[in-house]
Amino acid sequence: MTRSDSQTDFQTGHVGINVTDLDRAVRFYESVFGFTVGGRSDQDARRFAFLKNGDTLALTLWQQSEGRFDATRPGLHHLSFRVPTLADVRAAEARVREAGGRFLYEGAVPHGEGASSGGIFFEDPDGTRLEIFTSDGLQHAHAPTAGAPSCGFF
Numbered sequence: 001m002t003r004s005d006s007q008t009d010f011q012t013g014h015v016g017i018n019v020t021d022l023d024r025a026v027r028f029y030e031s032v033f034g035f036t037v038g039g040r041s042d043q044d045a046r047r048f049a050f051l052k053n054g055d056t057l058a059l060t061l062w063q064q065s066e067g068r069f070d071a072t073r074p075g076l077h078h079l080s081f082r083v084p085t086l087a088d089v090r091a092a093e094a095r096v097r098e099a100g101g102r103f104l105y106e107g108a109v110p111h112g113e114g115a116s117s118g119g120i121f122f123e124d125p126d127g128t129r130l131e132i133f134t135s136d137g138l139q140h141a142h143a144p145t146a147g148a149p150s151c152g153f154f
Contacts, residue, residue: 014057015079017128018065022047024125025061031099032092033081035059069127078121078129078151086137089119093132096122104129104154110138111150118143121154129154 019025022042026049029035035051035058047063071077083089089108096103101122110118111133118141119133131151143150 014060016060016062019061019063019126020065022049022061022063028099028125029059032095078131080131080133083132083134086134089132089134093120105144108138109150110141110143113143114139118150121151
C-alpha cells in the first residue's frame, strides 16, 4: 500500500496514564526515566502532571483511577521506551530496582530467542506494564518465553 497525498505522517505525541496517587507516580517516573514536571495541577478533583523528556512532552499522569492496572481488560498492553545501548538498559534496571518497580522477568531479556534487541520489563506503582529496550546486544541471551515475543504475553 502506498501513501496518498491526503494521508498524514502520524507520530506518537505523548501518552496519558491514569494513576491512583499522583505524587507517587511523579516520583517514580522522575527517578526511573529522568522526566521533569512541565506542568501540574493539584486541585482536589483535577490532579494531573505533564512530564517532559528534555523539551518534549512524554507523559501525562491523571489521578483519576482506583485499584491496579488490569491486563485482562481492553486498552493499553504496555508502554515501551527505546534507549541507545544495553548499558543504558542496565542503568535503567538499577533505577527501577531503587524505585521499587516490580520486574516481570529477571534482568534484561531478548525480544525473542536469537533476537539482538530486548530489554527490561517492569511495572510502575499502579501496575502499568513498561519496557525499556535497546536494538542490539542481547543476541546471546535466552528469551523467557518460547514461540512468542517477550513483550507479548507477560
